[in-house]
Amino acid sequence: MFRKILIANRGEIAVRILRACKMMGIKTVAVHSVIDEALMHVRLADESVCIGPDKAADSYLNIASILSAAELTGCDAIHPGVGFLSENEKFAKMVAGHGIKFIGPDPRHLAEMGDKILAKKTMASYGVPVVKGSNGNVQSIDEAMDIAEEIGYPILFKAASGGGGKGMKVANSTSEIESAFKLAKAESKSSFNDDTVYMERYLQNPRHIEVQIISDAFGNVIHLGERDCSIQRNHQKIIEEAPSTALSHDQRKVIGEIAINAVKRLGYVGVGTLEFLYENNEFFFMEMNTRLQVEHGVSEELTGIDIVKEQIRIASGERLSFSQSDVQFSGHVIEFRINAESPDTFLPSPGKVDELFFPGGNGIRIDSHLYRDYTVPPFYDSLIAKIIVHADNRADCLSKAMGALDELVIDGILNTTDLHKKLVRNNDIILGNFNIHWLEKNLGGL
Numbered sequence: 001m002f003r004k005i006l007i008a009n010r011g012e013i014a015v016r017i018l019r020a021c022k023m024m025g026i027k028t029v030a031v032h033s034v035i036d037e038a039l040m041h042v043r044l045a046d047e048s049v050c051i052g053p054d055k056a057a058d059s060y061l062n063i064a065s066i067l068s069a070a071e072l073t074g075c076d077a078i079h080p081g082v083g084f085l086s087e088n089e090k091f092a093k094m095v096a097g098h099g100i101k102f103i104g105p106d107p108r109h110l111a112e113m114g115d116k117i118l119a120k121k122t123m124a125s126y127g128v129p130v131v132k133g134s135n136g137n138v139q140s141i142d143e144a145m146d147i148a149e150e151i152g153y154p155i156l157f158k159a160a161s162g163g164g165g166k167g168m169k170v171a172n173s174t175s176e177i178e179s180a181f182k183l184a185k186a187e188s189k190s191s192f193n194d195d196t197v198y199m200e201r202y203l204q205n206p207r208h209i210e211v212q213i214i215s216d217a218f219g220n221v222i223h224l225g226e227r228d229c230s231i232q233r234n235h236q237k238i239i240e241e242a243p244s245t246a247l248s249h250d251q252r253k254v255i256g257e258i259a260i261n262a263v264k265r266l267g268y269v270g271v272g273t274l275e276f277l278y279e280n281n282e283f284f285f286m287e288m289n290t291r292l293q294v295e296h297g298v299s300e301e302l303t304g305i306d307i308v309k310e311q312i313r314i315a316s317g318e319r320l321s322f323s324q325s326d327v328q329f330s331g332h333v334i335e336f337r338i339n340a341e342s343p344d345t346f347l348p349s350p351g352k353v354d355e356l357f358f359p360g361g362n363g364i365r366i367d368s369h370l371y372r373d374y375t376v377p378p379f380y381d382s383l384i385a386k387i388i389v390h391a392d393n394r395a396d397c398l399s400k401a402m403g404a405l406d407e408l409v410i411d412g413i414l415n416t417t418d419l420h421k422k423l424v425r426n427n428d429i430i431l432g433n434f435n436i437h438w439l440e441k442n443l444g445g446l
């Protein structure tokens with residue numbers, strides 16, 4: 001097992017990783033930007049190193065600086081957390097080149113799944129269902145017209161280097177192809193410095209369903225069920241839950257087996273998530289996230305499995321400590337993301353936390369780096385806490401969440417608690433009647 005892990009991240013996820021390390025008897029090194037000196041996990045870590053100025057590009061994305069910190073403190077592994085360098089092939093390779101273990105998959109899988117066209121082709125070849133489309137990059141407007149005729153409208157242009165919705169443009173008819181194609185290409189170029197785009201049939205009202213998988217280097221692959229992440233705005237997830245109200249027992253089994261088979265065929269080692277769109281009882285593979293995810297705690301509470309601990313064990317060459325038949329799914333879990341944002345406009349609201357009280361009790365988990373008098377800086381992601389609620393069934397989970405959200409006090413900065421208080425009382429949410437567009441369509445009337 002590793003002796004000392006450098007946590008190349010900040011905020012709540014850095015605290016989460018630090019907790020796993022402490023439990024496993026592994027020493028921790030926190031790295032932080034200048035303004036982040038007083039972060040909770042920096043206080044809790046065995047050692048800390050300032051890696052640069054406040055801008056993420058100069059600190060949390062500064063590969064040379066992070067590698068120096070790891071060398072200086074004698075770390076034998078680096079956990080990249082979520083976002084930042086977690087899916088960066090070059091970083092993973094450089095970490096390995098320094099004789100340090102990157103806690104994540106092989107760089108070749110970061111590259112393969114990072115290229116959305118290649119990821120889709122690979123998954124389709126393994127029998128994973130995908131949306132009908134161009135099967136590769138689209139070069140010209142004429143070609144786009146021909147493909148659209150074949151697959152039918154509406155169609156969607158997507159960026160090959162994309163993810164997070166950037167570079168996506170819908171065309172509802174022949175007349176919209178030219179502008180959609182050009183806009184998608186221009187946006188892809190400016191966002192990813194790559195104007196390669198491809199086409200798919202546009203699914204109009206799908207759910208976002210993702211499957212958590214874990215696999216070791218000995219060919220053992222298990223899934224921890226699905227998470228429904230349909231409640232989102234602007235490609236930012238707001239609520240995640242498991243199990244999804246949209247799936248039957250049989251559909252859950254089918255998608256779990258599809259995910260396991262794909263991961264086995266890939267030869268993928270580590271934790272990961274396969275993202276699907278789900279519409280009219282059909283799954284369509286979208287992307288694979290080759291890292292830990294913010295919402296991993298939902299699956300942890302549902303199954304009792306510590307995903308971060310397993311991730312670290314697997315990276316150090318150990319076997320999965322359980323098999324699929326050991327995985328028990330118990331009750332219902334909903335995660336509420338608390339962001340330092342206005343609950344109405346979603347504009348960031350950095351500043352000092354004047355008063356803080358977190359709810360508690362049976363089945364309430366709080367993952368957060370906040371403390372009273374902490375100042376939320378304006379430079380990074382606005383996630384400040386995750387309230388993860390577990391109960392025997394969905395109705396109890398929602399009523400428990402109402403109580404927990406009413407107990408929660410975060411004063412001094414605007415945050416999304418009030419939005420969640422409305423959501424847990426909303427009829428569509430209570431009935432499970434929603435898709436990926438629900439929140440944006442209903443925000444005005446909440």
Ligand code: MV4
Nearest residue numbers: 131156163164165200201202203208232286436
């Ligand atoms: C789609 C789609 C509809 N049809 N693909 C958005 C980001 C990227 N990961 C995939 N995305 C979508 N792909 C087809 N063929 C709709 C979306 C989409 C979306 C997907 C998941 C969660 C939220 C979303 C919000 C808008 C659009």
